[in-house]
Amino acid sequence: MIGNNDLIMRKMSCAVFLLLMNLLFCSCVSHLQEAKLYYTQGQELSRVYSTERAIASYKKSLEEVEIEIARNPSAQAYMIKGMVEVNLKMWQKAEKSFLSAFSLGFPEGQEWAEQVSLFGLASSLEEMGLEESAFKVYSYLVSKSKLKPVTLLAAQRYTDIALRDLPQEGEKERQRSLEKLLKSIEKLSVNDLSCGYYHYLQSQVLSHKAEYGQSFEEAVMAKELGLPTEEIMRDNDLQIVFCFKNLKQNLEGQKWEKFYSMYLDWTQKWMWPDPETPDWKKR
Amino acid sequence: MEKKSFEQVIEDGVRLLERYIPQTYLYFPLLSSAIVWAIRRRKEWEEKIFAWEVWIEPESVKEKPSGFVVSFFKNHPALSWTFAKELDKNDIASLRDAFRCLYPVVGLEEPFLSALFQAEVKSEDYRKIVRDFEARVRRAKRDMDAVKGHSGLLRDLKVFAEEMVSFGKDYLLEKDVQKAVAEILKKKSDNDRK
Numbered sequence: 001m002i003g004n005n006d007l008i009m010r011k012m013s014c015a016v017f018l019l020l021m022n023l024l025f026c027s028c029v030s031h032l033q034e035a036k037l038y039y040t041q042g043q044e045l046s047r048v049y050s051t052e053r054a055i056a057s058y059k060k061s062l063e064e065v066e067i068e069i070a071r072n073p074s075a076q077a078y079m080i081k082g083m084v085e086v087n088l089k090m091w092q093k094a095e096k097s098f099l100s101a102f103s104l105g106f107p108e109g110q111e112w113a114e115q116v117s118l119f120g121l122a123s124s125l126e127e128m129g130l131e132e133s134a135f136k137v138y139s140y141l142v143s144k145s146k147l148k149p150v151t152l153l154a155a156q157r158y159t160d161i162a163l164r165d166l167p168q169e170g171e172k173e174r175q176r177s178l179e180k181l182l183k184s185i186e187k188l189s190v191n192d193l194s195c196g197y198y199h200y201l202q203s204q205v206l207s208h209k210a211e212y213g214q215s216f217e218e219a220v221m222a223k224e225l226g227l228p229t230e231e232i233m234r235d236n237d238l239q240i241v242f243c244f245k246n247l248k249q250n251l252e253g254q255k256w257e258k259f260y261s262m263y264l265d266w267t268q269k270w271m272w273p274d275p276e277t278p279d280w281k282k283r
Numbered sequence: 284m285e286k287k288s289f290e291q292v293i294e295d296g297v298r299l300l301e302r303y304i305p306q307t308y309l310y311f312p313l314l315s316s317a318i319v320w321a322i323r324r325r326k327e328w329e330e331k332i333f334a335w336e337v338w339i340e341p342e343s344v345k346e347k348p349s350g351f352v353v354s355f356f357k358n359h360p361a362l363s364w365t366f367a368k369e370l371d372k373n374d375i376a377s378l379r380d381a382f383r384c385l386y387p388v389v390g391l392e393e394p395f396l397s398a399l400f401q402a403e404v405k406s407e408d409y410r411k412i413v414r415d416f417e418a419r420v421r422r423a424k425r426d427m428d429a430v431k432g433h434s435g436l437l438r439d440l441k442v443f444a445e446e447m448v449s450f451g452k453d454y455l456l457e458k459d460v461q462k463a464v465a466e467i468l469k470k471k472s473d474n475d476r477k
Contacts, residue, residue: 053427152341153341155341156341156342156344159344160344160345160346163344163346164346197341200344201344204344204347207347207348207350207351208348210348210350228341229342229343230319231342231343231387231391231393232341232342232343234390234391234392234393235343235344235391238390238391239351242350242351242354245354245358246350280392281392
């Protein structure tokens with residue numbers, strides 16, 4: 001009987017121990033999940049122009065991830081910390097966090113730290129009006145960065161500055177600049193073929209080159225692969241319609257018929273009410 | 284529990300905003316944006332929270348070719364009429380200035396901005412949008428930033444949006460929902476004035 005009681009007590013202790021371990025484990029997981037949740041909320045708040053509220057969410061995310069790091073320092077937690085700090089423009093801290101992620105076995109950490117540091121520098125240069133110097137750093141990051149968020153942001157800023165500063169006179173010069181820009185983005189796309197955003201950028205540049213057939217193809221790839229925000233997705237849809245209208249004017253005979261039939265297949269797949277109206281457009 | 288009606292959900296949404304935001308002009312943009320995100324980006328919201336990767340989002344390309352800008356004005360009947368003078372003169376610089384304000388509202392139909400300029404869009408007063416754009420957007424940003432210390436705002440907006448989504452995606456055509464929200468807000472404002 002005593003033996004039985006002892007067995008029951010042992011089983012209960014074991015159950016309590018397992019329950020405590022489970023709770024401890026859950027609380028560790030939840031801080032990381034909370035950090036991710038606040039990070040995502042920060043992104044959503046940015047979209048309603050609530051900058052300060054977005055920053056508050058990022059700061060909350062930072063608090064959570066710091067608790068996580070104090071209890072259970074891991075490469076993943078430091079990586080999230082670095083990402084939050086990138087959003088808070090705390091470039092030097094982000095650099096440190098990525099280095100810590102590296103020391104804990106996240107192999108890309110060291111390289112990311114360098115790239116974040118450079119991106120921070122370029123953003124500061126741009127804010128201070130030193131656009132030419134910023135452009136050089138963005139250009140370097142576009143060709144060298146291995147950290148996807150930095151590459152994406154650098155590619156967008158590089159493309160926008162390059163398009164804004166296109167030579168106003170001399171068509172040859174203008175085309176040469178566009179060709180150079182296109183090649184840089186093509187390289188990114190070749191290394192990361194499934195990234196819809198790079199196809200979107202190519203489509204935009206090709207549109208400046210008045211190459212509407214290719215621009216259309218890249219925009220379709222971008223749409224099919226997915227785009228990071230609703231705004232970009234809508235902009236890409238309007239690019240598709242713009243290309244369609246230009247091709248309608250420029251293509252003739254069988255070429256037009258072939259394109260039109262293919263175009264209708266796509267728009268039916270996307271459930272557009274008609275060839276020139278994306279599904280989200282108010283009618 | 285009895286399911287709330289479409290109107291009840293919107294009225295609850297308005298009530299929850301009253302707790303956080305005194306500026307009533309922000310209710311329509313906020314509620315319509317919440318619904319649009321819930322309808323179109325729900326899956327991504329969930330995926331983002333549970334995914335290991337959390338990427339910073341880049342922006343859209345702002346610099347468009349002149350052909351794109353001209354086509355934007357020419358293909359919209361009211362815009363082509365309003366900006367006929369600039370189009371006739373091929374005044375790209377003026378068209379670009381107007382495009383910067385009108386493309387997000389009329390082209391991309393960005394839910395917050397198109398709701399913010401709903402009256403002008405309805406009356407097709409596009410020059411007023413261009414005139415007021417900077418000041419009104421700046422004011423909205425400032426007022427939104429001022430809503431401090433209300434950690435429940437986003438959570439409550441999410442609850443509101445999810446209740447709306449529960450009516451079914453087919454039922455929720457963006458334009459119909461926005462119209463319903465606008466009507467209920469107008470009714471409420473008329474009642475408050477009485």
